[in-house]
Amino acid sequence: MEYAEAVDGFVRQLALVRRLSPATVRAYRSDLADLGRVIGEEPLESVDLETLRDWLWQATQRGDARSTLARRAAAVRSFFGWAHENELIPLDPSLRLVTPRRPKTLPVVASADGMGQVLDVARDAAVEGDPIALRDHAILELLYAAGIRVSELCGIDVDDVDLHRRTVRVLGKGAKERVVPFGGPAADALAAFLTRARPALLARAARPAPALFLGARGARIGSRTVYALVARVLGPVVGSEHVGPHALRHSAATHLLDGGADLRAVQEILGHASLGTTQIYTHVSAERLTATYRLAHPRA
CATH class of the missing domain: 1.10.150 (DNA polymerase; domain 1)
Structure with missing residues (x-):
């Protein structure tokens, strides 16, 4: 072959x-x-x-x-x-191929105050009722509130959102479905988007789409649009132009742990198959704790 x-x-x-x-x-x-x-x-x-x-x-x-x-x-x-x-080759030549070790790097995380500033600016921009501004505010609030992946966000349909219970159903890696809670600010932003912006965006579409978030032409939003949005609003806060939606997920997980959330609960929210994947955020929190201690403690 x-x-x-x-x-x-x-x-x-x-x-x-x-x-x-x-x-x-x-x-x-x-x-x-x-x-x-x-x-x-x-x-x-x-x-x-x-x-x-x-x-x-x-x-x-x-x-x-x-x-x-x-x-x-x-x-x-x-x-x-x-x-x-599948018997296409008699021997596997890759058995002794050594995988280079990945460097141990901690994820980019915005501070709670920094995230508050980003979301406040997005909320203020949405006040005048521009459909794209309302959509962007809802996207940022939901990414941070639920800690979901960008692929999960883009895959959400309107029927997946329960504003009364403040939950959203997403399809994660390996086609695993989970239901994730979100808070009041995200619920308010979603409600404003659904009533004041989504119908206007949907009217631009060639055919109706069940997607929650829509692009400028009314079709399901793509990950590139979300990446560009996050890089524009979060980049100046974290000091890097190479920042994407995953930084909001990292920030959500770290802030949950900083606030006393159980590691297992954070694992369920993020949809991690292994607790070891979630544990990287404990290292982020420990680094922050150490930095705060060094700045504040007289005997540090």
């Missing part, structure tokens, strides 16, 4: 069988396509460990981040493991 044909088959099972997120599937396809440029016309079974090592070395020379190298290694290991299981 030709390499490109095998990659197509592998990518299909990623989406249909393993049900990985569209972003992960795109990343794996891109990584394998890059490897394909190195392999050229060689048959699939001719790929060996040295070829894979050279490919990763080239990425290292380009200056790719270690997290990118780790993802690339994971993509080829998953692909060649699948090819071997």
